[in-house]
Amino acid sequence: MEIEVIRSHRRRRTISARFADGIMYIYAPVGISDEKLAEVTRNFKRRFERQKLKKELKIKENLNEVVRRLNEKYFGGKLKIESTKYAVNQHKRFGSCNHRKGTIRISYRLAKMPQWVRDYVIVHEMAHIIQPNHSKSFWDIVSRYKLAERARGYLMAKGFEPEAESDIEEVQ
Ligand SMILES: [Zn+2]
Structure with a gap:
């Protein structure tokens, strides 16, 4: 990402950023220290990258279609899933499920991993709609997916x- 810093005498404290045509413009006061500027730039960069990622993931594929296919194959098409989306703030957690609402979120990192790994995570979260725990009954359901163990290791x-x-997720 190209970064251009514009220092202004009129600015005293406020720093702002704008993203246009692949360039991030940062407007900062003249007196800002290099350290502060570097920190602010990092934060803006992270924020813009996250926004960009969100857009890309939306375009990339329709997760609801993937869920429909997995529902057919592993759950006889019986599960009621309200929505499935990538979460751009899930770094360590591969997925999450709100079994009452029927909503599934999976980490954005999975978008770049092999499909069989991503599918495992979706099946795992779908199984939580039936079993909101990690009991033996839960793992029995998950094991319908043959590559489950390999995916867990991965x-x-x-x-x-x-x-x-x-x-x-336990919500009310
Ligand atoms: Zn789980």
Whole structure:
């Protein structure tokens, strides 16, 4: 990402940024220290990259279609899933499920991993709609997906948290 810093005498404290045509313009006061400027630039960059990623993921594929296929194959098409989306703030958690609302979120990092790994995570979260826990009954359902064990190893090697209770959201 190209960065252009524009220093202005009129600015005293405020720093702002604008992104246009692949260039990030940063407007800063003249007196700002290099350290502060570097920090602010990093933050703006992160924010813009996150926005960009969000857009790309939206365009890339329709996760609802993937879920429809997996629902047919592993759950006889019976699960009621409200929505499935990538989450751009899930770095360590591979997915999450709100079993009451029927909503599934999966880490944006999975978009760049092999499809069989991503599908495992979706099947895992879908199984939580039936079993909102990590009991034996839960794993029995997950094991319908043949590559489950391999996928778990893969995810752990990539630094994802092995599922504790952390991927089950309890909302009211
Ligand atoms: Zn889980």
